[in-house]
Amino acid sequence: MEGIDHLADERNKAEFDVEDMKIVWAGSRHAFEVSDRIARLVASDPVFEKSNRARLSRKELFKSTLRKCAHAFKRIIELRLNEEEAGRLRHFIDQPAYVDLHWGMFVPAIKGQGTEEQQKKWLSLANKMQIIGCYAQTELGHGSNVQGLETTATFDPKTDEFVIHTPTQTASKWWPGGLGKVSTHAVVYARLITNGKDYGIHGFIVQLRSLEDHSPLPNITVGDIGTKMGNGAYNSMDNGFLMFDHVRIPRDQMLMRLSKVTREGEYVPSDVPKQLVYGTMVYVRQTIVADASNALSRAVCIATRYSAVRRQFGAHNGGIETQVIDYKTQQNRLFPLLASAYAFRFVGEWLKWLYTDVTERLAASDFATLPEAHACTAGLKSLTTTATADGIEECRKLCGGHGYLWCSGLPELFAVYVPACTYEGDNVVLQLQVARFLMKTVAQLGSGKVPVGTTAYMGRAAHLLQCRSGVQKAEDWLNPDAVLEAFEARALRMAVTCAKNLSKFENQEQGFQELLADLVEAAIAHCQLIVVSKFIAKLEQDIGGKGVKKQLNNLCYIYALYLLHKHLGDFLSTNCITPKQASLANDQLRSLYTQVRPNAVALVDAFNYTDHYLNSVLGRYDGNVYPKLFEEAWKDPLNDSVVPDGYHEYLRPVLKQQLRTARL
Numbered sequence: 001m002e003g004i005d006h007l008a009d010e011r012n013k014a015e016f017d018v019e020d021m022k023i024v025w026a027g028s029r030h031a032f033e034v035s036d037r038i039a040r041l042v043a044s045d046p047v048f049e050k051s052n053r054a055r056l057s058r059k060e061l062f063k064s065t066l067r068k069c070a071h072a073f074k075r076i077i078e079l080r081l082n083e084e085e086a087g088r089l090r091h092f093i094d095q096p097a098y099v100d101l102h103w104g105m106f107v108p109a110i111k112g113q114g115t116e117e118q119q120k121k122w123l124s125l126a127n128k129m130q131i132i133g134c135y136a137q138t139e140l141g142h143g144s145n146v147q148g149l150e151t152t153a154t155f156d157p158k159t160d161e162f163v164i165h166t167p168t169q170t171a172s173k174w175w176p177g178g179l180g181k182v183s184t185h186a187v188v189y190a191r192l193i194t195n196g197k198d199y200g201i202h203g204f205i206v207q208l209r210s211l212e213d214h215s216p217l218p219n220i221t222v223g224d225i226g227t228k229m230g231n232g233a234y235n236s237m238d239n240g241f242l243m244f245d246h247v248r249i250p251r252d253q254m255l256m257r258l259s260k261v262t263r264e265g266e267y268v269p270s271d272v273p274k275q276l277v278y279g280t281m282v283y284v285r286q287t288i289v290a291d292a293s294n295a296l297s298r299a300v301c302i303a304t305r306y307s308a309v310r311r312q313f314g315a316h317n318g319g320i321e322t323q324v325i326d327y328k329t330q331q332n333r334l335f336p337l338l339a340s341a342y343a344f345r346f347v348g349e350w351l352k353w354l355y356t357d358v359t360e361r362l363a364a365s366d367f368a369t370l371p372e373a374h375a376c377t378a379g380l381k382s383l384t385t386t387a388t389a390d391g392i393e394e395c396r397k398l399c400g401g402h403g404y405l406w407c408s409g410l411p412e413l414f415a416v417y418v419p420a421c422t423y424e425g426d427n428v429v430l431q432l433q434v435a436r437f438l439m440k441t442v443a444q445l446g447s448g449k450v451p452v453g454t455t456a457y458m459g460r461a462a463h464l465l466q467c468r469s470g471v472q473k474a475e476d477w478l479n480p481d482a483v484l485e486a487f488e489a490r491a492l493r494m495a496v497t498c499a500k501n502l503s504k505f506e507n508q509e510q511g512f513q514e515l516l517a518d519l520v521e522a523a524i525a526h527c528q529l530i531v532v533s534k535f536i537a538k539l540e541q542d543i544g545g546k547g548v549k550k551q552l553n554n555l556c557y558i559y560a561l562y563l564l565h566k567h568l569g570d571f572l573s574t575n576c577i578t579p580k581q582a583s584l585a586n587d588q589l590r591s592l593y594t595q596v597r598p599n600a601v602a603l604v605d606a607f608n609y610t611d612h613y614l615n616s617v618l619g620r621y622d623g624n625v626y627p628k629l630f631e632e633a634w635k636d637p638l639n640d641s642v643v644p645d646g647y648h649e650y651l652r653p654v655l656k657q658q659l660r661t662a663r664l
């Protein structure tokens with residue numbers, strides 16, 4: 001059956017031009033062409049083979065990761081790939097590795113926090129990978145609470161050096177990716193102490209390993225923190241621990257773009273907000289939002305193709321059974337995830353714009369939008385990674401029993417993805433940052449300060465606090481104004497309720513702690529509004545291609561109405577909509593599912609994923625699932641022999657024992 005497209009009928013049903021949708025998904029024709037070319041390059045290179053990853057021991061997996069990274073670097077040089085192409089290459093290799101932290105955090109930290117001189121020195125080494133770096137912030141005892149970090153960097157004016165020290169076991173660096181076995185250098189976050197005074201957390205470039213033989217430098221203890229969840233998965237990464245015993249570094253290895261320490265040991269505070277020391281996290285959170293749509297779309301692609309292949313029940317008189325994708329329950333679970341993948345794609349594009357905008361403003365000493373950029377990156381990182389991790393697991397269940405097989409691609413994808421809910425800020429901790437931002441904004445309403453950006457809607461509080469939805473029939477829920485008003489009213493009313501409840505406390509911080517759960521819900525409502533509004537804004541752009549806009553329109557309203565249904569309690573309890581209107585939203589949702597159904601397979605084809613990248617028997621482009629499941633099963637080491645190892649020692653004696661007992 002090789003060569004037959006088992007999904008051809010599905011593809012023929014599509015009512016839009018898939019090639020045009022591929023461009024919209026990629027962001028531009030250029031981005032599509034680069035991605036397409038590099039994905040094929042990776043798929044055709046045997047060094048990047050990954051189908052046996054689960055069967056490798058940790059050591060084998062790690063060594064194969066080193067090999068892939070070295071080969072990738074060689075190819076980047078040979079083919080003279082530019083930064084964008086090199087980034088796509090690493091993405092499609094699809095194996096977490098030290099390079100992610102080197103390029104994703106070490107280099108950006110130096111770019112963001114190093115002086116020009118420091119950038120010149122360190123980036124020229126890092127860009128050629130003559131040094132490899134990681135981002136060493138988290139400690140055994142503190143991750144979320146950055147202000148609680150214990151590592152010290154004490155200035156010694158006698159030698160013009162900082163002494164980096166780990167004063168307690170809980171001060172050991174713990175988790176940094178690439179640290180365990182690879183990094184030669186790290187940006188280490190430590191408490192800066194000079195003239196006996198603690199000036200809080202600052203970044204320092206510290207060499208960890210010899211550039212000659214890779215052994216740890218004197219007074220440095222470093223290693224891998226151990227095996228993590230799942231076979232393969234994130235175990236290709238050497239997350240590490242690190243302890244310093246009074247390690248000396250030159251003063252000029254403190255990242256000094258923001259604040260400085262002079263030769264005499266005087267601390268010169270930055271004339272810009274001190275929070276810019278957290279700038280690398282803002283940058284990475286923004287990239288994590290863009291990546292959420294990659295991971296979710298991958299899972300959705302597998303679940304959608306397989307749901308079209310898989311048939312259960314419904315056969316009459318020996319006829320053909322029903323494709324499981326035709327069950328409304330399957331659609332109700334799958335299509336909102338398909339819609340979410342597109343929604344996260346577009347909000348990711350918007351967030352990239354916001355980040356670029358704030359970066360330009362900061363360069364011009366305009367710090368006004370920094371709090372919003374922090375709230376948006378934190379909140380959207382939290383919202384999209386939570387939904388994506390849950391979504392991948394839902395896709396596994398949507399694939400029934402076979403989804404639980406490693407070769408479905410879903411267990412490993414879940415195991416690799418789920419720590420995104422924790423790293424770069426625990427998702428609850430991050431929503432609480434959004435909540436603080438919202439409470440400040442609400443407190444300023446009526447003060448004459450007009451809320452802008454993503455909180456502009458709060459400026460229409462007089463209307464939004466008393467309006468009632470005008471929806472009268474199901475189709476009214478396809479009106480962008482009706483949807484936006486419902487989401488805005490719900491978000492504002494939840495924030496205002498929290499603010500009112502907070503005001504009942506004499507001690508605001510105590511009140512905040514008491515109301516944490518409500519505050520997180522208000523923050524989530526605000527972030528969902530952002531995603532919905534950016535999807536609607538996307539539809540207002542000039543989108544060409546036969547039928548493309550119609551499909552995006554359907555997905556946009558599936559996303560919004562599915563959220564409305566899921567969080568109905570919020571919408572009803574805040575009196576934004578009536579039960580009747582909620583029921584109309586459900587009617588509309590069902591109708592949208594019917595419209596998406598014939599386009600579902602084509603909508604996931606638009607992601608343009610190669611079979612190599614998906615690495616899933618269930619998600620194969622040709623839908624030839626069953627013979628390939630057998631092929632994979634035969635490859636399992638347990639099937640190397642018909643009679644298993646251990647039969648003679650452990651199985652035969654038991655069987656013989658039973659036989660004797662039975663005879664008695």
Ligand SMILES: CCCCCCC/C=C/C(=O)SCCNC(=O)CCNC(=O)[C@H](O)C(C)(C)COP(=O)(O)OP(=O)(O)OC[C@H]1O[C@@H](n2cnc3c(N)ncnc32)[C@H](O)[C@@H]1OP(=O)(O)O
Binds near residue numbers: 279281282371425433
């Ligand atoms: C492409 C790469 C591949 C990805 C691989 C992923 C590898 C993973 C890497 C990591 O995980 S690195 C470690 C990441 N760690 C965290 O994310 C820690 C999370 N914690 C924090 O970010 C902060 O400590 C906090 C929880 C946000 C704030 O803590 P706290 O309440 O103690 O606040 P302060 O530090 O005192 O600051 C208060 C003040 O500052 C504002 N603010 C906080 N963060 C930022 C920021 N990033 N940018 C701008 N402003 C920020 C905050 O809103 C407060 O403002 P005001 O209310 O005072 O106005």
Ligand SMILES: Cc1cc2nc3c(=O)[nH]c(=O)nc-3n(C[C@H](O)[C@H](O)[C@H](O)COP(=O)(O)OP(=O)(O)OC[C@H]3O[C@@H](n4cnc5c(N)ncnc54)[C@H](O)[C@@H]3O)c2cc1C
Binds near residue numbers: 425428
């Ligand atoms: C795979 C992976 C890779 C990582 N890579 C790096 C890296 O490269 N570099 C690096 O420096 N770090 C890295 N980290 C560490 C990561 O950034 C931290 O684990 C993360 O910031 C969460 O901090 P924590 O572990 O201290 O969680 P904790 O803060 O201990 O969280 C535990 C629980 O407490 C809750 N909680 C904590 N504070 C509050 C609060 N104020 N209010 C309400 N609830 C709260 C949380 O919601 C959570 O449920 C990595 C982690 C992982 C899992």
